[in-house]
Amino acid sequence: MNENELFNAASIIAAAIVIAGGAIGSGLGIGNVAAKYIEGAARQPELAKDLQVRTMVIAGFLDSLPIISIGIGLLILFVNPMAPST
Numbered sequence: 001m002n003e004n005e006l007f008n009a010a011s012i013i014a015a016a017i018v019i020a021g022g023a024i025g026s027g028l029g030i031g032n033v034a035a036k037y038i039e040g041a042a043r044q045p046e047l048a049k050d051l052q053v054r055t056m057v058i059a060g061f062l063d064s065l066p067i068i069s070i071g072i073g074l075l076i077l078f079v080n081p082m083a084p085s086t
Contacts, residue, residue, distance in 0.1 A: 018073045
């Protein structure tokens with residue numbers, strides 16, 4: 001196995017870790033936000049509408065995390081600036 005093959009294998013593993021980490025982190029974050037929204041709405045029902053708006057904004061920010069991590073993963077795979085020159 002030469003240096004280029006090893007670098008390509010490491011790049012694939014790094015991209016997979018980045019994409020999986022973004023997806024797992026976003027899933028956990030949205031789950032926590034939804035749980036806290038339900039808890040807050042149950043505690044103070046009169047604030048449920050305001051809490052819902054804020055929850056959706058935060059969920060939108062959390063949804064951007066896997067999109068950004070997919071972009072970074074694709075950057076690592078196809079346009080890696082640290083690739084050894086051949």
